[in-house]
Amino acid sequence: MINIINKAITLNADTQVKQKAAVKQMQDLIADVSTWVKHKVLTNKDRANLEAKGYARDLVNNLVYLTERPSSQSSEDSHVTGFTIEAFDPSIYASDEIYQHFTNINHHKCCWCERKVASDGIISHFRPSYGRRENGQLQRLAYYKQAYNLDNLMFSCRECSEHYKSDRFPTIEKHQAKAHGIDDELPLLVNPYFEQPRDFVRFNPVTAEAYPFDLICQFYKDKFALNQVDIVTKLQSDIGNIPSINGCSDLDKEYQQWLKSSISAQVLSKGSTTIDVLGLNRPSLVRQRLEVCKQYRAIWLASNSEPSTPETNKIKQHLENIANAEAPELTFSALLIDALCYWQLDNNQDWDSDHQPTVKEEIAPLAISPLLRSSLIYIVLDNELSLKNKRRIIQLNNQDLLYSSTTGKCVFLPIDWNNDFSNVIKVHENNHTWETSFSELNASRATALSSLFANAEVWAEGNYCSIS
Numbered sequence: 242m243i244n245i246i247n248k249a250i251t252l253n254a255d256t257q258v259k260q261k262a263a264v265k266q267m268q269d270l271i272a273d274v275s276t277w278v279k280h281k282v283l284t285n286k287d288r289a290n291l292e293a294k295g296y297a298r299d300l301v302n303n304l305v306y307l308t309e310r311p312s313s314q315s316s317e318d319s320h321v322t323g324f325t326i327e328a329f330d331p332s333i334y335a336s337d338e339i340y341q342h343f344t345n346i347n348h349h350k351c352c353w354c355e356r357k358v359a360s361d362g363i364i365s366h367f368r369p370s371y372g373r374r375e376n377g378q379l380q381r382l383a384y385y386k387q388a389y390n391l392d393n394l395m396f397s398c399r400e401c402s403e404h405y406k407s408d409r410f411p412t413i414e415k416h417q418a419k420a421h422g423i424d425d426e427l428p429l430l431v432n433p434y435f436e437q438p439r440d441f442v443r444f445n446p447v448t449a450e451a452y453p454f455d456l457i458c459q460f461y462k463d464k465f466a467l468n469q470v471d472i473v474t475k476l477q478s479d480i481g482n483i484p485s486i487n488g489c490s491d492l493d494k495e496y497q498q499w500l501k502s503s504i505s506a507q508v509l510s511k512g513s514t515t516i517d518v519l520g521l522n523r524p525s526l527v528r529q530r531l532e533v534c535k536q537y538r539a540i541w542l543a544s545n546s547e548p549s550t551p552e553t554n555k556i557k558q559h560l561e562n563i564a565n566a567e568a569p570e571l572t573f574s575a576l577l578i579d580a581l582c583y584w585q586l587d588n589n590q591d592w593d594s595d596h597q598p599t600v601k602e603e604i605a606p607l608a609i610s611p612l613l614r615s616s617l618i619y620i621v622l623d624n625e626l627s628l629k630n631k632r633r634i635i636q637l638n639n640q641d642l643l644y645s646s647t648t649g650k651c652v653f654l655p656i657d658w659n660n661d662f663s664n665v666i667k668v669h670e671n672n673h674t675w676e677t678s679f680s681e682l683n684a685s686r687a688t689a690l691s692s693l694f695a696n697a698e699v700w701a702e703g704n705y706c707s708i709s
């Protein structure tokens with residue numbers, strides 16, 4: 242990751258008006274329904290009344306209003322309001338004008354992994370607009386007001402955005418009191434548009450793996466009372482000075498010991514959290530970084546061994562620019578800064594060009610679409626609280642067969658995407674029942690998904706707990 246120069250953009254007047262109107266409508270609508278009682282279900286009659294008050298149909302149809310029973314039995318049912326992803330208009334937050342702006346300032350690179358992104362780049366949200374996941378549950382109200390805020394938008398590849406970051410947004414609260422707004426929270430993810438990522442994440446030039454620079458600086462300050470300049474020199478001059486949580490050198494062991502006694506330093510490390518959430522050391526990505534490193538190593542060696550000519554001088558200047566962070570357009574430019582600084586300090590070092598990722602190969606996290614995450618939920622009717630082998634699933638919009646017509650008491654339960662994803666899904670439609678899966682639903686288009694839930698009863702079969 243590198244710092245992305247966030248040049249100002251003035252949106253056309255029409256887009257600005259649409260943005261403001263959309264946010265105001267959402268705020269007013271939420272305020273309107275916040276006085277409703279717990280366990281009431283949002284019926285289509287309620288939606289019609291809200292629409293009659295002047296709220297936009299797309300917003301009303303994708304409004305979420307329910308009473309959720311948390312996974313932990315000790316907590317009370319909670320009143321939940323918010324919106325599904327369908328309520329947010331991509332023609333406003335990801336218009337051609339905005340897309341063009343972000344691809345330009347990003348040099349067509351993903352803001353997280355720094356790979357070049359062709360047509361599959363997407364405008365994503367730093368603070369997830371439909372809610373953020375905390376301990377497996379979606380906190381819906383969290384950030385809907387940030388959906389159209391330019392400062393909350395980013396340009397990234399689909400893999401980083403949907404497989405890794407998704408709706409994860411770890412924060413700590415500035416004050417002991419529960420956070421009430423974004424001013425009260427400190428995000429634990431680095432925002433490359435407003436911060437210098439190199440203050441938090443740097444790269445080992447030999448393994449091409451990202452390491453939490455902020456955490457390692459803290460370690461050196463605590464244990465060896467070094468200042469920042471000395472720490473940087475130490476880390477750049479010898480990769481043996483970059484301690485690892487998996488290593489077994491004396492320094493590694495000392496670092497691991499320090500981590501155990503400094504849990505708070507680890508929790509507060511933006512570098513560590515960002516590497517973890519974005520999967521910056523996923524083996525496929527590390528392999529691509531190693532490949533680029535190898536190419537530049539060859540160029541660097543050649544430029545040093547060949548006699549000085551206008552051509553080699555030009556290459557040397559280019560390499561110098563990379564080392565000085567003046568080549569942000571390059572793929573993996575942050576890694577190349579660390580690699581060139583390292584090579585320049587000691588060009589005799591033995592560099593293993595066949596290095597392989599040390600992080601274990603792991604299955605990439607499931608990319609569950611924002612549509613599923615924000616709109617599917619279990620509904621448990623009053624007379625079904627003791628059911629253990631199946632759970633009804635609904636889609637939270639005005640089309641859903643059950644959600645739009647239920648008037649009796651019921652509770653809603655979040656879907657445990659990690660544990661329930663492999664459960665069989667049964668669909669009952671037109672007097673016959675057929676099977677599908679979460680994977681198939683995940684791959685469905687929005688219209689197909691809506692049509693399914695509008696016309697059929699859908700449930701998942703599995704080993705569930707009774708909640709009565």
Ligand SMILES: [Zn+2]
Pocket residue numbers: 351352353354355356397398399400401402
């Ligand atoms: Zn990426």
